[in-house]
Amino acid sequence: MGRPGMVWMGQNTTHLEPPPEVVEALVESTAAREFQLYAPALGFEELRSLIAADLGLDGAEVLVTDGAVGGLHHICTALAPSITRLVTSDPGWPWPARFLGLGGIPTSAVEIYSAACGYKLQAAAIEGAIEDGSLIYLIDPLNPLGSVYTREELEAIVEVARRTGSLLVHDCTYRHFADGHTLAAELYPEGTFTTYSFSKWLGLAGLRLGAVVARPELLDRLSRVPSNPLGANIQAQRAAIAGLRVKDEWLARVRDANARNQLTVSAAVAASGVGEIVVDPSHGNFLAVEVAAAGWGSEEVCAALLEDEIFIRPGTYQSPGFGERFVKVSTSVPTEWAERFATSWSKLTPRGGGA
Numbered sequence: 001m002g003r004p005g006m007v008w009m010g011q012n013t014t015h016l017e018p019p020p021e022v023v024e025a026l027v028e029s030t031a032a033r034e035f036q037l038y039a040p041a042l043g044f045e046e047l048r049s050l051i052a053a054d055l056g057l058d059g060a061e062v063l064v065t066d067g068a069v070g071g072l073h074h075i076c077t078a079l080a081p082s083i084t085r086l087v088t089s090d091p092g093w094p095w096p097a098r099f100l101g102l103g104g105i106p107t108s109a110v111e112i113y114s115a116a117c118g119y120k121l122q123a124a125a126i127e128g129a130i131e132d133g134s135l136i137y138l139i140d141p142l143n144p145l146g147s148v149y150t151r152e153e154l155e156a157i158v159e160v161a162r163r164t165g166s167l168l169v170h171d172c173t174y175r176h177f178a179d180g181h182t183l184a185a186e187l188y189p190e191g192t193f194t195t196y197s198f199s200k201w202l203g204l205a206g207l208r209l210g211a212v213v214a215r216p217e218l219l220d221r222l223s224r225v226p227s228n229p230l231g232a233n234i235q236a237q238r239a240a241i242a243g244l245r246v247k248d249e250w251l252a253r254v255r256d257a258n259a260r261n262q263l264t265v266s267a268a269v270a271a272s273g274v275g276e277i278v279v280d281p282s283h284g285n286f287l288a289v290e291v292a293a294a295g296w297g298s299e300e301v302c303a304a305l306l307e308d309e310i311f312i313r314p315g316t317y318q319s320p321g322f323g324e325r326f327v328k329v330s331t332s333v334p335t336e337w338a339e340r341f342a343t344s345w346s347k348l349t350p351r352g353g354g355a
């Protein structure tokens, strides 16, 4: 922000030239002074049906929220009185645990930084942490590692959720980048909240728009008292509608750029002798790179790249247990940015001190 030369490869935001239809929708909405209006509490009908169609979830209702995180906050606030425990992963995304922590709800963050569990939260590990009436927070594809859950893995998780009377939040923020993705809501419709974001695949992070999708009976627990009864950002909703209408062409572009940049990043990492891609291929618009074995700490690596105005993230933001060992590099960015990253990373040299 306020740093025009900065390469933003730390927050999984998308920085490609946006679809012209999206920009036009924003301009038209501004010209029509729609910003003087409130949007409907649950979101524009057209947007709600486009999101439902994008997911292809029969019988699901959509609540448009202020970013996926607005939806997650609302889920946590609304459910806190009836939830016994949050079960999530380390590494993971810290905010739901913090939201529920405000209500005194304990969290079990299961350690998953290991090839043995496929860098995923597996049913058996959930079983060891869960109690009746828990909330399981499953990020899929997983930020920060890029692992994705198979249908069989989700079936096993859903079985544990059903048996313990627990609810599931399936955070699908990065779904559009995955090769093959199953919605847990297909397997556990009566107990799954699916969260959806426009920040990553469409690149609308600053407009703050997302959604929570669930069966009407479940969603009613949230929509009875919406967290934002005056409706989410109206211009963002116009942009999202325009983006969903051109989704196929746009996704082909963004996924192509993402795949190319991941190759550039991987090649630079391999050539430097500093680091190894943790989950390869990653199903997200980011790669986690383990740096500890080359004698580097994650914060040190980020500081070194920042000297060249390259912003990447240390694992410490998303992993109390393993954050010193890896950095995260976001890849849905212009080619030149990936190349600048590669040049900067190639200055790192192995220290030979690590394990």
Ligand SMILES: Cc1ncc(COP(=O)(O)O)c(C=O)c1O
Pocket: 011, 012, 066, 067, 068, 069, 070, 093, 139, 143, 171, 173, 196, 197, 198, 199, 205, 209, 210
């Ligand atoms: C796992 C996960 N969930 C939710 C979000 C928030 O998305 P949004 O920008 O739609 O609020 C992020 C953003 O980085 C994320 O990584």
